Amino acid sequence: MQSNTIPSITLPSAEHNPTQCRAIQYNSSMQSNTEIRKVVQTLEQTAREILILLQGVHQEAGFKDIPAKCVKVREHFSTVRSQLAILKTKFPSEQYYRFHDQWRFVLQRLVFLASFLVYLETEELVTREAVAEILGIEYEREKGFHLDIEDYLSGVLNLASELSRLAVNSVTARDYARPLRIATFINELDFGFRLLNLKNDSLRKRYDGLKYDVKKIEEVVYDLSIRGLSRSQPSTSSADK
Amino acid sequence: MQSNTIPSITLPSAEHNPTQCRAIQYNSSMQSNTEIRKVVQTLEQTAREILILLQGVHQEAGFKDIPAKCVKVREHFSTVRSQLAILKTKFPSEQYYRFHDQWRFVLQRLVFLASFLVYLETEELVTREAVAEILGIEYEREKGFHLDIEDYLSGVLNLASELSRLAVNSVTARDYARPLRIATFINELDFGFRLLNLKNDSLRKRYDGLKYDVKKIEEVVYDLSIRGLSRSQPSTSSADK
Amino acid sequence: MQSNTIPSITLPSAEHNPTQCRAIQYNSSMQSNTEIRKVVQTLEQTAREILILLQGVHQEAGFKDIPAKCVKVREHFSTVRSQLAILKTKFPSEQYYRFHDQWRFVLQRLVFLASFLVYLETEELVTREAVAEILGIEYEREKGFHLDIEDYLSGVLNLASELSRLAVNSVTARDYARPLRIATFINELDFGFRLLNLKNDSLRKRYDGLKYDVKKIEEVVYDLSIRGLSRSQPSTSSADK
Amino acid sequence: MQSNTIPSITLPSAEHNPTQCRAIQYNSSMQSNTEIRKVVQTLEQTAREILILLQGVHQEAGFKDIPAKCVKVREHFSTVRSQLAILKTKFPSEQYYRFHDQWRFVLQRLVFLASFLVYLETEELVTREAVAEILGIEYEREKGFHLDIEDYLSGVLNLASELSRLAVNSVTARDYARPLRIATFINELDFGFRLLNLKNDSLRKRYDGLKYDVKKIEEVVYDLSIRGLSRSQPSTSSADK
Amino acid sequence: MQSNTIPSITLPSAEHNPTQCRAIQYNSSMQSNTEIRKVVQTLEQTAREILILLQGVHQEAGFKDIPAKCVKVREHFSTVRSQLAILKTKFPSEQYYRFHDQWRFVLQRLVFLASFLVYLETEELVTREAVAEILGIEYEREKGFHLDIEDYLSGVLNLASELSRLAVNSVTARDYARPLRIATFINELDFGFRLLNLKNDSLRKRYDGLKYDVKKIEEVVYDLSIRGLSRSQPSTSSADK
Amino acid sequence: MQSNTIPSITLPSAEHNPTQCRAIQYNSSMQSNTEIRKVVQTLEQTAREILILLQGVHQEAGFKDIPAKCVKVREHFSTVRSQLAILKTKFPSEQYYRFHDQWRFVLQRLVFLASFLVYLETEELVTREAVAEILGIEYEREKGFHLDIEDYLSGVLNLASELSRLAVNSVTARDYARPLRIATFINELDFGFRLLNLKNDSLRKRYDGLKYDVKKIEEVVYDLSIRGLSRSQPSTSSADK
Amino acid sequence: SQRKEEKGSGVGSSSSMVIAFKSFQHELDTKHDKYERLVKLGRDITIESKRTIFILHRIISDPNKDGVLTEAENKLDVVRLKIKQVAQELVGEDLYQYNRAFTPGLQEYVEAVTFQHFIKTRCLLCLEDINKPLIFEEEKSDVKSTSIELLDDPLIPVLEKKQSNPNILSLQVTPVDYLLGVADLTGELMRLCIGSVGNGDIDTPFELGQFLREIFDGFSYIGNTGPYEISRKLYALKQSLAKVENACYTLKVRGSEIPKHMLADLFSTKSELMEHDEDIS
Amino acid sequence: SQRKEEKGSGVGSSSSMVIAFKSFQHELDTKHDKYERLVKLGRDITIESKRTIFILHRIISDPNKDGVLTEAENKLDVVRLKIKQVAQELVGEDLYQYNRAFTPGLQEYVEAVTFQHFIKTRCLLCLEDINKPLIFEEEKSDVKSTSIELLDDPLIPVLEKKQSNPNILSLQVTPVDYLLGVADLTGELMRLCIGSVGNGDIDTPFELGQFLREIFDGFSYIGNTGPYEISRKLYALKQSLAKVENACYTLKVRGSEIPKHMLADLFSTKSELMEHDEDIS
């Protein structure tokens, strides 16, 4: 297509002019960019739909049908898998990090959604391998389109903040056992993150936020404990450990 | 050579002189700018007066005479309508978007004030049609000076943050039922916004602020709930649901 | 309580649900944005091709086949016309200024290219009407997709700086008459712009650049004049090369 | 030719030589600048010392000896008065606004410190007249070195943010009545500022910050109120601690 | 408690309400700003008209009727005087420096125009007193609306750069004597400025530009000299020295 | 002095508070800064006076009394030496580079002036050792207040640009031999600078300017040579080699 | 183009000017090379200091506090070896000439050691105590000898050669680097505070509040007389202080509820809630 | 403060989450260390490439052109050894993951080699010819083997592992780095132009003018479709072109005087000047 327009340019010696041939090559990388952006937009749409579903658990009514919600969300993740499968075809697999910035954000969001889903199902931290499987991508870089470790960690940090909110809303919905379980979970997560040496980047900033999530949940636990609500009551929630 | 052409430019007859003709066109468009700015300043003044009235509801004493305040505010909106009527006359209606930036800010503020007014009256979200009516402008773009959808949404987001503040002050005024109603309202609003496919503009940034309003109100509800204040008290406010 | 209201929002019928209705309106306006951007990209591509053609005149060899170049450029402008015709279909004509920022830059560039073309052909300043015709758009705002006066003026200012470069390269190519004609032309242009009451915007900034073009061309004329080169050569008609 | 004119410039008699005469005038105005800067530096030093004294009230221990601190601060203000008295001598009084920018910043800071002092003493807003008296300068512009209204307002806005911090630390020091009084004070201040028609300058920006102070103090009052701490303690007179 | 104080603020009588009183003072000073801006705009318009007239001297034809042009410009300056007379009425004279920034730019421009006029008439540097007289303002600060020395110097620096341009165009117009006289004039000016102890402000930056004007004019003189044009020709210009 | 004010600060444990003791130390370095600035200002004044003297050589008349000028300049340099001697006492000698930025500019200027002086006297490049001697400072860093190599080179680059200007003015003054000698000198200098590996700093930028000086002088030599002025004429200038 | 040749040969490669410029070339290259080596050492110091800070933050949640402190100390020993290398590069040089190359590294080191010191002692490590461990014994005797003397004079030379102690090497942190490092420390202290609350340590936040207020007073006293960067960091410092004060506030506010609610509301609330639980299900 | 202990012990150091995070720690540290090593190599590449450019500028005034070219070539060999070290670091890695660490270095290398090539051939060295010398033989066999293939596909992987050629190492310059390097080259060419005029070489400026116009056309064609930095450099490129065109203009304008003045004005001017000389003295 572009090769039609180039010859019409009257450079003295176009065929020997490498600047120009470079320009063509460069433009074809622009092509990739555009196509990647399109697929990423579909992923963002699906992520938005999953988010709306999962947000429902914060509602007082939402606590009851968590399992049903999880099933629905699982279905949406199959859409995610096919969209990611299309994304993979849009660029050579060894150039993952060349275009990384374009899907980084949505991938972190999907990691968050997957980890939230798995938490609601099992109250466990989803492993990096498990997220990769849910998303239908690779765990190791060498094998192709994979889940970058910082993206995984970033998504997990979002989970922490979502769970501290969930703890607050659990209390409103009179589920007093869940905040305690969340506290244990987030504490363990916090302990894990403390092992990491982060650079001064966005991951570090989000990690700083984790401290506030830990603090918030600690306050909820305190509120429950001074009122004797922290252990006296049988938990009726759907995901007892 | 030059001596021939230059004098021809200084000829007074505009129709024979493209340069001067251009100058007249250009300068007259600058004129519009100045006049629009003047009307916008009167609108800003009225908006400020309405704001002062409505801010009163956050005071402990203010909770009692909300209906009286709303009546007064309604009167001010008739001033707004006449000022907007003058604004319309300052430029051809099909050039709305040419000068849009000049009144955009004050219009969003007026939307916020109208939506706050309607919320206080009915505890409902004002529709775009209703705001347009309160402001005396068109709802549909084709009909003339209208309410742009982004401006409407922007104003509504400001309402959310005002209401989260109102919830806090309701508790101080010992009205424990209002925060719960506000929580429901803001949750619905949040749900509505999730359906939008926001691009990365100022609206998106404001929407990101909504998240904090939602969290804030959830924490208020939590505080009431853990202290058993959320149901214990008969709500005596003016807009029982 | 919440369980009553939320479902009402997820109702499929848009007419009963203001939030969803809003979402549809908002999202469709985002759609326009995307489509406009695509057409604008094709225009930018064509503009770049015209630019490279016209830049050829600065080459020593390029001075000889200006007429041939102009013919080729005229052909490219027919592509521009069809691309602009597509652009017009992407939004309602009365919303010109809503999306104006998206094509503003490329339109100014096309004005520049058209004015450069016409200068090379006739050594006259292209009128706003003539540019509109070359671009296949309206001259008057009321008639539809038109050429905004600021965009016209902006494009013309770029011409001045291109011509001062052309004057320099003319001398290199031993054409001593052309710089004198360019000087007259730029002086007239400068005089015309002085009549405008420019506000402090980007047009003003570009106009400030014109001062340097005037000075540059005056120095070229000076260099020719002091060496007796400004009269040595018969310069009969204004555009006869 | 040149040899005639140059010597005439180097003549020692200023009255015959406009250039040298100009040089003397210009250089003497630079002189003023330097001397003003020196006095301003001494004012800044004293302001810093006052600041550190007043910051002491935020300490848990600091709440007890507020009256003692105020006495000490009053002494420092006599230093300020003598320094300002020196400043007045450095330039003709009608050129106040010529050099205004040089002391503007430190004057605003001194207004803040004076208003903080008066608040701690009486829990009232210091009037512009009173600040002028504390600083030993004029209240009315016509009378000489005076307190510009914008500087007064700017200093007062800083007080608001200091008081919202004080409210927080009062609670830490178990003084639950003070935050309520601060809330009333800041609300009145906010109301007063709403009457102003602020243009888009630095005062406007600082005023926008007041909103956050209001919100912050409302949240403190909320926290006290929901825990029943807002009435538990007898808060008889306004400034009796 | 709050209910007691707030109403007192909304009392209409300003004398009992410091906040409202402040608001009135503040708002009236904003008023001055607006009116000053309006007068300044008319001054800018007149300055533009004078500039157009004076620019004409750079044209080949323009060299002949310099005296006629000067007469016309003198007429325009009477308009300037009446506009400046209006400006004086817009604020108390001792607040000159308070609003200085608003007319500073146009005043410097008028100084430049007056100095250019006087140069064309007499080939002398206009004194500060003379400019003040042409503009109908005071020379001494004490007497009222005056010409600040920095504004005078700034305007004069613009003259230097205009004259270096005039030298270039004189050569084009075959007036080989004028550049030599301009060279002498600019050298004297440069010498005068060297006596000033400029601080690092905008005046210093403009002065640094003078260096280039000096160099430019030296090169013109060089060009004339090496070609033997510097003495060969009887100077017929209007202001023989 | 400062130790008087510190004790008055009521920090809980001032004697054990290292932050504060640090503050004192820091302020005393501010002391140095102020004193250095004062001496530097006297140096700037002397440099300005020397410059005015040396600038005289560009005048047509100035070419005659170069030797007399040089004698006068030598006298001024003894003032420079005593001022630099004072400067040395203002800070510990091993901390030269701590305060370097404060005198860097004036030192480069003095190097330029010294090198210009020596050039006028001997038409040789002053060595770094010789400049150091003229300025009464050290050549080697280890010995104390010394001449930094980059400052030396910077000053020398200013010489090159002054000499290219001198070449132009020599021609105006009909000294046709001097430009040729300057050409040889600058060419050698250019050759020397080509040996250096400069970083992308201000020295690099100035060095880029040298190329234009070389170009300019090359053009003067060309102009002289095509007119046969380059060797035919006995040089009557004051500094024959 | 014969003029080309003419020019080239005009300048003999043995002219005195050329000889001088060749020595300039060597001098400049030597300086730039040294600067570059110092930049690299500076980056190493920065990275290892940052890692030390991460290790120290683990003290909050790691049961083995001593292990954490030992690990941090070992890391800092490595940093000090790097600083010694810097000192070796600077023997006989003016420290301020190369300061920009490693100043971020030294600031980060200050941040790390003052953080370590706060955790161990709850006090601010002073500049003198930071500088003491930065006096090194030099093994090789072929390097120019240096020494350091601690004087009362605040303007003591920071890198000082001395004839008397021929085997001593030293790099001394400047007051400015110290101040900037301490300014950054406050950010870490804020993190420590929030982390402490989250991990149930309710004493540390109040200690930190007091400590940060003292540092804030110190910086307030310096005000705008300090270097430019300080003014910039002052804002961040104020934010950190506000966060810590808010944390202390929250602890006190929630603590205020214990006695009343524990006794009064406890049973009523619980039974009330149980009723409502049935409503929902 | 018993709650402190409680928390700490709640998280066993052997829990699966902790084990996972320990592996994350190792992965992140390894990555950061490698990045840091690459930054250092990148700085070395930048510095040596810059020095090469300075050497090449000496060609204008140095009579020994071949000596200059040899010296530059030797310098570039050193740079290529550094690039090889980068390649070794990147064996088995995704080049784009670490690209930012050394991209300024590679751009400067592009600038240096294209400058060298222009001086030798008056042509623009193309990307393929830049990349060919960046394929290295690997001595050690214990490193993962890599290879490069030159394909028509513009999106060829830049660092490619291949089973067939087990002893080949390579680092390939990306199109973006190439473009940015060439953009900077134009600044050096402008310097070469001005320097040439000053040294009496009147052919080179016109060759450079033509060459720069071609490059400018190429960049015009890319326009705003290129990376952000290109748009920024486009302005500098335009400035450089203007300077070169102005230099050519001056050469032509002054050249225009030769025939006329040489014959006509020469004597009159001279005699006239001599008269005036006497006036002055």
Ligand SMILES: [Mn+2]
């Ligand atoms: Mn840090």
Ligand SMILES: [Mn+2]
């Ligand atoms: Mn470069």
